[in-house]
Amino acid sequence: MHPFYQTSDQVEDAIFEAKVSGYFFKNFLCINAEADPQNYYSGTERALKSGYDGVIVKLILEGHCDFSGDASSIRNGAGGITILDMSREVIGITPKIDTINLVIPRHVLSKHIVNIESLHLQTLNQASVMTRLLVNHMTMLRKEAKSITQNEILDVSKLTIELVISALQNHIKTANLAPPRSENSLLFKIKEYICSNIQSTDLSVVNICTKYHISRAKLYRITEPLGGVASFIRKQRLQHAYRLVRSNEETKVQVSTIAFQSGFKSLSNFSLLFKEEFGISPSESIQLNNTYKKVDLNNPNEQPMVNSLLISAWLNQVLL
Known part of the structure; x- marks a missing residue:
């Protein structure tokens, strides 16, 4: 596994x-x-x-x-x-x-x-x-x-x-379900809050501290298992962008639209981070998605392409 x-x-x-x-x-x-x-x-x-x-x-x-x-x-x-x-x-x-x-x-x-x-x-x-x-x-x-x-x-x-x-x-x-330990519980709440508000450009360290009435120092300590709060927000924004690309039905979707719908304020910064995370640029990912939609999944002659596309994207497509 x-x-x-x-x-x-x-x-x-x-x-x-x-x-x-x-x-x-x-x-x-x-x-x-x-x-x-x-x-x-x-x-x-x-x-x-x-x-x-x-x-x-x-x-x-x-x-x-x-x-x-x-x-x-x-x-x-x-x-x-x-x-x-x-x-x-x-x-x-x-x-x-x-x-x-x-x-x-x-x-x-x-x-x-x-x-x-x-x-x-x-x-x-x-x-x-x-x-x-x-x-x-x-x-x-x-x-x-x-x-x-x-x-x-x-x-x-x-x-x-x-x-x-x-x-x-x-x-x-x-069932008699035991509540999570207090600090773990707060971590999961913060994590869920970040994931639920990932499209908002207002999502920030200050925003989270205000929401949960905690200091920056406590936020940084609690979110250490996430790899740091800023890093986690950035990763979630990129994963959200990837999901948007994979689920988009338009063939001419704009990279800027994906970026802004994922909470990024800078298009150039988004493109750079996206390529660092996934190994391809946002425009290349959109092109790959368009290719995938054109493939006949039930055609044996196109099975090698189907396998290649699925193997390269399955974890990101299903879990990210």
Whole structure:
């Protein structure tokens, strides 16, 4: 699961086996993973700095996993769903295991669920009808993924996200969720505030300090795991710009429009930072997106181009 986690095998590399496949949907990624015994780990600082911000809905089909992190631990077995917040610490120890993982960007869920971080390391109640519906849907999604057409993918995506939201909302009603630790809670609030207001040119250190009634010194200390507040804001602006490019339906979209809609005041500064972050200029990225839209995803003759475009952009497209 790199780059999400650091991993180590419990068996010799020469005999370790794993089978991983993934499918791209409009607003989530579905990863099927079968693997020999292994350990994996991600700390809060590493997760926050990675830039990939989302929630993993992990269904175990065979085997089990011992999860721990943030002073709590659980074991989840076959048929169980565990929620992992990608910005929180987690250690996983598994024997031979088979899983289905839905990787969903935080902003897709945060519109409907308050304090998503409180769901970290929660296992959904298998006696709940909503949980069983989600289990059945994820299992069927793996079985039918190869058969889903481009005309069906939006409806499948919408249905999947709605089922996840309903299952999580149902869990929140009945579970005894512990609130995050105070300083961690403030960090997540600041992070969410930045992400929700990334289009505003008024978003700044002063603005955040005023909003949360804290000093600059405290803000800098709290946001150290993010790599610094200014750096994090800049990275989020660039990721927002990338999403705008990828989702834009216009073939003649202006770089200046993307820049200003992402909170940048200087077009030249935006272009320079964008190229440093993604390796290509904003105009080249727009051109790549236009090329992608012209490709027939169901045409075998164009499959090499499809693979090239998807492999180069899949993490950014789904998670950034």
